Amino acid sequence: MTLTELYCLMPIVITGCAALFVLLCGPLLLSSSLTAIGVTASAAAGIWAAFTAPAPIQCIPGLAFTPLAQLLIPLFSFAAALTLLLSHGYNERRILKGEEYPATVLFALFAMCVLPCATNMLILFLALESVSFAFYILVSMDLNRAESGEAGLKYLLMGAVAAAFTAFGFALIFTGSGTLALSAALARPENRAIISAGWGVLILGMAFKLSLVPAHLWTPDVYQGAPSPVAAFLSTSSKVAAAALLLILLGHFPPMTELRVPLAALSVLSMVLGNLAALRQTNIKRMLAYSSVAHMGYLALALLTGSRDGYAAVLLYGAIYTAMNLAAFGAISSLSFEEEREQLTDFTGIGFSTPVRGGVLALAMISLAGIPPTAGFIGKFFIFYSAxxxxxxxxxxxxxxxxxxxAYFYLRVVAQLYMHRTEAPAPKPVGFAEGLALCAASAAILVIGVYPGPLLEMVETALR
Amino acid sequence: MSVPLSHILIVASLMFAMGLGCVVAWRANVIMMLIGIEIMLNAVMLTFVGGSAHWGIADGQLFSLMLMALTSAEVSLALAMVVYLHRRKQTVNTDRFDSMKG
Amino acid sequence: MTSLIPILSLLIFLPLVGALLVFAVRQSGAAARLLALAFGLAEFVLACAPLALDRQAAHFGAPAGFFLYQDHGWIDRFGIRFTLGMDGISLVMVLLTAFITIVAVIASWNVKERQGLYLSLLLALQGAVQGLFLSLDLFLFYLFWEAMLIPMLFLIGVWGTGRPVYSTIKFFLYTFVGSLLMLLAIIALYLMHGAQTGSYTFALPALMHTTVPYQLGLWLFGAFLLSFAIKFPLFPLHTWQPDAYCDAPVAGTLMLASLLSKTAAYGLIRIAYPLFPEASRALTPLIYVVAVIGICYFAWVAFAQRDMKRMLAYSSVSHMGFVALGIAAWSPVAVSGALMQMVNHAITTGALFVVVGMLDERAESRDLSDFGGVWGKVPVLAFFFLVFNMASAGVPGLNNFVSELIVLVGVFKVAPAAALGAFLGSVLTLIYTVRLVQEVLFGKESKPTVLAEVSLREGSVLVLLAVVVVYLGVHPGPVLDLFKAPLELLLNK
Amino acid sequence: MMLATYLTLMLLFPLLGGLTCAVAGRKLPRVLVESLACAAVFGSFVCALLTALSYTAPTVVTLADWFAAFDLVIPISLYLDPLSLSLSVMIGFVCGLIHLYSVFYMREDEDYARYFALLNLFVFAMLTLVLAESLPLLYLGWEGVGFCSYLLIGFWYRDTNNADAGRKAFITTRIGDTAFMIALAWLFQLFGTLSVTKLNGMGFLMPVSVLTLLGILFLIAAMGKSAQVPLMVWLPDAMAGPTPVSAMIHAATMVTAGVYLLARMYPLIAASQAALAAIAVTGAVTAFYGATCALAQRDLKRVLAYSTISQIGYMMLGVGAEAVTAATFHLLVHAFFKALLFLGAGCVIAAMHHEQDIFKMGGLRRTLPLTFWNFLAGAACLAGLPLTGGFFSKDGILMAVWHKGGALYQSLYFLGLLTALITAFYSFRLVFLVFGGGNGHVHRTSGLGVMQAVLIPLAILGLFGGVLNLPGYMGEGLLTRLFAAIPGGGAVEATHEQEIVMQAVAGALALAGLAAAWLRYGKGRAHRMQEAQSPPSPLISFLANGWYFDALYNVLFVRPYRALAGILWERMDEGIIDDSLDGLGEGIGSVGRRLGRWSTGRVAVYLISFAAGGALILGYLAWLVL
Incomplete structure (x- = not known):
């Protein structure tokens, strides 16, 4: 192993070691220091990755520090760090003690860091499944709420079936092409039937991860059942990871014509059904779940173009969606105390009684609706431009x-926050960690909304 | 090569479908659903092994091994969850776990 | 000098900075008020500055006719630039915006709840509207076009009366649907232009040289038209409007009626018509029809109203029909009439909403049956009410007459039938106007409530508006002159 | 140069006076406001006189630019010719007197500032109308007088009826105004200019049919403003305003604006015989209609109002008969004697403490002698008793009609004669009922002095107004000479014998009317007073209600308009359009809710959907590949 290789591996090493360290030394440390370690490790990994030049890694087969990783590792790290910050206060209020929580988050991050570095299907699959695995645990972490466990079970059952589909897809593609390596194999045109079938099954597995219709039904239940910070992490990073996986596969292997129709169907169904089903939701977490179905539909739309513009749009939208959903779920989580605050009516007048958290939630909603000058608009612009x-x-x-x-259901939240005369009692003040997370997310939304140039450049570089 | 690849694929597909059928049909018992998932994953492994044999490389077998590990981890986690949920609701019927909907 | 001070950027960012500062001092109503007023006045002074410039001077790199121009890189990936330009048309619109905002700020002096936030949103809205009137980059235009919605959303929703949430969401959704289709059209045009010339840009002057196939042009123009028609609003896309106007607070209604509707007309003149000359010509009969139906139908419906604000809402959109008519005719006379009507409509309708707001504040009602004999109670207020109503009814010597005459004369030349319909509308306009005047000012003093006469603050606003109403009615020449050069360029394309 | 100054001042005085009164009137002492208002109008009158003195030939004076949009250039320019000159002198004079009269008539009213402001503004608008050279400027005056009239009719706004009357006047005249605007737009399209002088010289460029239509548009405009059939319904109601207002606006000046407009545009439309015939028929029919209605009125002012309608009908008839001079002559003389009659009526009403029913009056001959004599002079003019001003002016018109010849005009001539007879009858019916009889008892005489004094100059002008334009056999007419230069202004070429015969016929008819009135209301007064107590006969009701035109319009227009407004709003706007969109939203929402129900909470359903999706995709791929 050369020094360069080690250098390139550092993000993975850092997150992995941090996860292990937290798990092992957790009982000895205070929860705040666990959070601190976790955040520091994530930040370190992210920053390290951001400033590392792409290079191959010879010593471990199937891994390379790709340009994509240079973009995605910081993104995932950002999400993980914010999740940890958000969880800090949330877990204290909900009496979720224990080191396994930050450790699992870090494990998830570790797997996510591996994913964009993968150069063969095995690593890709393992990374993806590790991510899912971590989330099965995180979703059902809250033992105080029956919904948490129930959500975990549903997620696990669905996830396992989907994993079987994904694996079957890989198996068929492997059988059709004769290699697991992405760069060499996927271009082979023979055994078209087998490869097509493989892609079909694989796409369905990915549809589950991205919660595209008709594989979306788990989403509202899981978002509702999961602790809010976990929902934030799940709705952002795991989706982006899945999208990245598709990108990697499609990037090496432009989508065959026969995939267009299924993908288009998935996309259009998700956009329409997701948005429609969210219209009358009174539970804000379920509403966000349906909204995420719709947003993944937009992503699929961009993927469908099969062009570099489309892929860039996917990445950009992934990044923006991460910021938006972190802000949304972050605000919800920071407003949840003894009970999960999830019914729309629970938010009446919150915008004025807690200006910061209410404002962040409103900003997230406006951004999700795609109204300038927020990041959501830029994302939507890019998606429809590429389409x-x-x-x-x-x-x-x-x-x-x-x-x-x-826009209707996003604005309904905004209206609930600000436009009902009943004054809500001011919730307890928020801790520094959560405040920091919220500010970071909203700053990202605003900055990208006004000056998206640098991010666009990063996205372009990542696809090179 | 005594068994042609297509046969293997047909068998694997049938297995996969049967496993899926099991998962879908046996909703009254989580354990049965887990078994169905196992069958599906076995079909996948069979495909990998068949593919490996067809191309004469070990990659598929490696994948299968990994899948085994994954499966066991999955099952252990699932079982833990089943135990936990059974304690809460005294049932393993998945249709009873429907407190969240809409 | 022009290059040293970036007036155009300042025009946009001054109100935005003002919004932030006012937001910062929002706890103290008095400070917020004064600060907001100061920023409003500063903006107006700044907006007046270009009047002193040599408007013939060609600016380096600027498209013809623009005497102030700014161009900065912004999102290079898409060739999006922060391009601002000012010609006579935008100058008038900018002045109008600055003026109306001052009126809005003064009219909001008595807002009870969260005044600081209210004023801050007002200023933010002003910034967005100014940006819209100045942008020469289609993306930038669209950005401001949508960004305007956010402050408006809150202004109606938080400070509104009646059913504010329903109204504000209705308003938002209507406009949003149109806007998003326009976004697609903008992107399509951009791609087409890029494919044709190899330079991908949103710059409006460049995009005007795109060759658009006829059939596609119809679709694209249709998308623009839909978006603008909703904001206008044109019949039958208007039903958000009475609700929004009615439920919005005074300043909100003022901004909506006076400025936001103008952005749509401005968009048609500046963007949609020049971009798609063929398609717009093909769809012109449609615009004639909806404009004329609008003028008459809304005037007729206004007659049936009991709520003063709702009546004015219908009146407002009825008058906007003249703008649409003038634009549709697309002849120099008609379009300059339409532009003039935009200004006059903003002033007159705004003034009427302000006066009705004052009446509402006093009597705590807007129902016509709660009024009567106001002339005897508050003669000064009544006087202004009468003046603005007469202006709205098109009494010559006051502003609306001039523009309506120009529009009608201009349109008659091109489409006599459409003009005839609009003439009928002027009778219907008078019918509801005198009804409003009569039920409010005349008759027995229905309620024994004592109404307070106008205060100095209110009086100053009213006088300001009345002076403009009369000035533009008697001597609109300077404003019309400003439109001349830009229109020649726009129409000769 | 001097001319421009005089003209400017003529307009500026009343404008500034009006504005001052409007803005500061309530703060200023009453006397100051009153004197300011009067001074403004008299100043204007003096300017008019000065203008007349320095007048040599028709002149266009451009004062400033109003607005310009490309080729649509509208200057503020005035046109001085005999027509406008004579009218502006008359306006200055009559309005000045009426202002003076008002000071005393309105002296118990608190709202003097509003009153005088409007009165002054009216004078400004009227002068603008008369002097305007560009049609939009004329329209400014045209609408301006309408606006002032609207507010002055409803001056006592607390009574809803007054306000209603004002509204009716405004809206009805606006219908005519719209025709004016259409004509304006069309003229610009045809000729590219809106200058009166230029347009009048360009008529030959257009086919007659176009000119006919233009003429009819102007006629409709005139119908609204001058209360001609069928737009005459507003004028009787307009009597709700203070009496000096009725005298000034609804008798002497504003209502004749329609005639003025037609006279002004006469050179343009004269080429179309059809348009002229339409004007003549309208005039004759209106004259007859107004006279018949005046027969049955009980309200003093309504008698006069209908008589005004009728007299303006004569003027229209004159224009239609190509006798612009005669029409203008009648216009001027009518202004004097009708103002006189109204002001006299004002004295009566003031004295009777706002009693206006002529059947409750009587004997005022003795209690208000000065009013009586003046009123009598006015009535004589109105009736057209020989040698009064009214006699000559009316006769000039009738003669022109006869002279024009043809079956149409001859029948119109006889209609005119019949109307003259009726006119004489109702004029003296009024005199006999109000001033005749025994018991004359009045409530108030104080302050009547000046008011009555004002009547005298008007009476003189009315009685001797004939000298303005004596018929050919008595010497040359002053107006005829003045107007000779403008088209349609020449004298009627009739022989002296014809003139004498016709005037004899007219004089005889007037006297016959007088005699009939004497028989019925002088001698038979007591009997009539008795009759007035009982309900009127159907014929009388029919005439008293103005042939039931109000009721007809109510059924035809007003009520359907109201009802449809409600229907359009509630059924169309809130109903079809809004509800369908709300319904669309609702529908989308419920579809969404149904889609949400797909998420049943049972994981098995999720798995089935998932599997079904997989089956579909694989099925599609299989279909595609195999």
Whole structure:
């Protein structure tokens, strides 16, 4: 192993070691120091990755520090750090003690760091499943609420079936192409039937991860049952990870024509059904779940173009969506005390009684609705730009119309926050950690919304 | 090569479908669903092994091994959860776990 | 000098900075008020500055006709630039915006709840509107076009009366649906232009040279038209409007009626028509029809109203029909009439909403049956009420007459039938106007409530508005002159 | 140069006076406001006189630019010709007197500032109308007088009826105004200019049919403003305003604006015989209509109002008969004697403490002698008793009609004669009922002095107004000479014999009317007073209610408009349009809720959906590949 290779591996090493360290030394340390370690490790990994030049890693087969990793590892680290910060206060209030929580988050991050570095299907699959695995645990972590366990079970059962589909997909592609290595194998045109079938099964497995219709039904239940910070992490990083996996596969192997129709169907169904189903939701977490279905539909739309513009849009949107959903779930989590605050009516007047948290939630909603000058607008612009450029006009029109309808339910939250005369009692003040997380997320939303240039450049570099 | 690849694939697909059928049909018992998932994953492993044999490389077998590890981890986690939930609700019927909907 | 002081950017960012500062001092109502007023006045002074410039001077790199121009890189990936430009049309709109905002700030002096926040949103809205009037980059235009919605959303929703949440969401959704389709059209145009010339840019002057196939042009223009027609609003896309106008607080209604509707008209003139000359010509009959139906139908419906604000809401959109008519005719006379009507409508309708707001504040009612004999109770207020109503009814010597005459004369030349319909509308306009005047000012003093006469603050606003109403009615020449050069350029394309 | 100054001042005085009164009137002492208002109008009158003195030939004076949009250039320019000059002198004079009269008539009213402000503004608008050279400026005056009239009719706004009357006047005239605006837009399209002088010289460029339509548009405009059939319904109601207002606006000046407009645009439309015929028929029919209605009125002012309608009908008839001079002559003389009659009526009403029913009056001959004699002079003019001003002016018109010839005009001539007879009858019915009889008892005489004094100059002008334009056999007419230069202004070429015969016929008819009135209301007064107690006969009701035009319009227009407004709003706007969109939203929402129900909470359902999705995708791929 050369020094360069080690250098490139450092993010993975850091997160892995931190996870182990937290798990092993957890009982000896205070929860605040666990959070601190976790956040520091994530930040370190992220920053390290951001300033590392892409390079191959010879000593471990199937790994390379790709340009994609240079973008995604900081993104995942950002999400993980914010999740840890958010969980800090949340867990204290909900009496979720123990080192296994931060450790699992770090494990998830570790797996996420591996994923974009993968150069063969095995590593890819393992990384993805490790991520899922960590989330099975995180979702059902809250023993005080029956919903948490129930959500965990549902997620696990669905996830296992989906994993079987994904694996079957890989198996078929492997059987069709004869190698697990991404770069060498996927271009082989023979055994078209087998490979097509493999792709079909694989796409369905990914549809589960991305919660695309009709594999989306678990999403509202799991978001509702999971602790809010976990939902934040789950709704952002795991989706981006899944999208990244598809990107890696498609990037090496432009989508075959026969995949267009299924992917288009998944995309359009998700956009329409997700947005429609969210319209009348009274539970804000379920609403966000359906919204995430719709947003993943937009992502799929961009993927469908099969162009570099589309892939760039996917990455950009992933990053922006991460910031938006972290802010949204972060605000919800920081507003949850003895009980999970999830019914829409629980938020009445919150915008004025707690200006910061209410404001962050409102900002997240406005951004999710895609209204400038927030990041959501830039993301949506890029998605529909790539869709039009890719020539899929009807889908773009359907998507944009469903996006217009979606404004209704996002604004309903904003209205609930500010526009009802009943004054809510001011919730308890928020801790430094959570405040920091909220500020970071909203700053990201605003900065990207006004000056997206640098991020766009990073996205471009990542695809090179 | 005594068994042609297509046969292996057909068998694996049938296994996969049967496993899926088991998962879908046996909703009254989580354990049975887990068994169904096992069958599906076994079908996947069979495909990998078949593919390995077809191409004469070990990659597929490696994947299968990893899958085994994954499966066991999954099952252990699932069982733990089943025990926990059974304690709460005195049932392993998944249809009873429907407090969240809509 | 022009290059040393970035007036155009300042015009946008001054109100935004003001919004932030006012937000910072929002705990103290008095400080917030004064600060907001100071920023409003400063903006107005700044907006007046270009009047002193040599408007013939060509600016380096600027498209023809723009005497102030700024161009900065912004999002290079898409060729999006922060390009601002000012010609006569935008100058007038900017002045109008600055003026109306001052009125809005003064009219919000008595807001009880969260005044600081209210004023801060007002200033933010002003910044967005100014940006819209100045942007020469289509993306930038769109950004401001949508960003305007956010402050408005809150202004109606938080400080509104009646059913504010319903109204504000209705308003938002309506406009949002149109806007998003317009976004697609903008992107499509951008891609087409890029494919044709190889330079991917959102710059409006460049995009005007795009060759758009006829059929596609119809779709794209349709998307623009839909978006603008909703904001206008044109019949039958208007039903958000009475609710929003009615339930919004005074300043909110003022901004909506006076400025936001103008952004749509401005968009049609500046963007939609020049970009798609063929398509717009093809769809012009449609615009004629909806404009004329709008003028008459809304005037008729206004007659049936009992709520003063709702009546004015219908009146407002009825008058906007003249703007649409003038734009549709797309002849120099008609369009300059339409532009003039935009200004006049903003002033007159705004003034009416302000006066009705004052009446509402006093009597705590807007129902016509609660009023009567106001002339005897508050003659000064009544006087202004009468003046603004007469202006709105098109009495010559007051502002609306001039623009309506120009529009009608201009349109008659091109489409006599449409003009005839609009003439009918002017009768209907008078019918509801005199009804409003009569039920409020005349008759027995229905309620024994004593109404307070106008205060100095209110009086100053009213006088300000009345002076403009009369000035533009008697001597609109300077404003019309400003439109001349830009219109020549726009229409000769 | 001097001319421009005079003209400017003529307009500026009343404008500034009006504005001062409007803005500061309530703060200023009453005397100051009153004197300011009067001074403004008299100043204007003096300017008019000065203008007349320095007048040599028709002149266009451009004062400033109003607005310009590309080729639509509208200057503020005035046109001085005999027509506008004579009218502005008359306006200055009559309005000045009425201002003076008002000072005393309104002296118990608190709202003097509003009153005088509006009165002054009215004078400004009226002068603008008369002097305007560009049609939009004329329209400014046109609408301005309408606006002032609207507010002055409803001056006592606390009574809803007054306000209603004002509203009715405003809206009805606006219908005519719209025709004016259409004509304006069309003229610009046709000729590219809106200058009166230029337009009048360009008529030959257009086919007659276009000119006919233009003429009819102007006629409709005139119908609204001058209360001609069928837009005459507003004028009787307009009597709700203070009496000096009725005298000034609804008798002497504003209502004749329609005639003025037609006279002004006469050179343009004269080429169309059809348009002229339409004008003549409208005039004759209106004259007859107004006279018949005046027969049955019980309200002193309504008699006069209907008589005004009728007299303006004569003027229209004159224009229609190509006799602009005669029409203008009648316009001027009518202004004097009708103002006189109204002001006299004002004295009566003031004295009777706002009693206006002529059947409750009587004997005022003795209690208000000065009013009586003046009123009598006015009535004589109105009736057209020989040698009064009214006699000559009315006769000039009738003669022109006869002279024009043709079956149409001859029948119109006879209609005019019949109307003259009726006019004489109702004029003296009024005199006999109000001033005749025994018991004359009045409530108030104080302050009547000046008011009555004001009547005298008007009476003189009315009685001797004939000298302005004596018929050919008595010497040359002053107006005829003045107007000779403008088209349609020449004298009617009739022989002296014809003139004498016709005037004899007219004089005889007037006297016959007088005699009939004497028989019925002088001698038979007691009997009539008795009759007035019982309900009127159907014919009388029909006439008293103005042929039931109000009721007809109510059924035809007003009520359907109201009802449809409600229907449009509630059924169309809130109903079809809004509810369908709300319904769409609702529908989308419920679809969404149903989609949400898909998420049943049972993991098995999720798995089935998942598997089904997989089956579909694989099925599709299989179909595609195999």
């Amino acid at each position: 039009l450029k890719g020539g899929i006009v009807p889908l773009a029109v359907v998507g944009i119309l469903s996006a217009a309808a979606s």
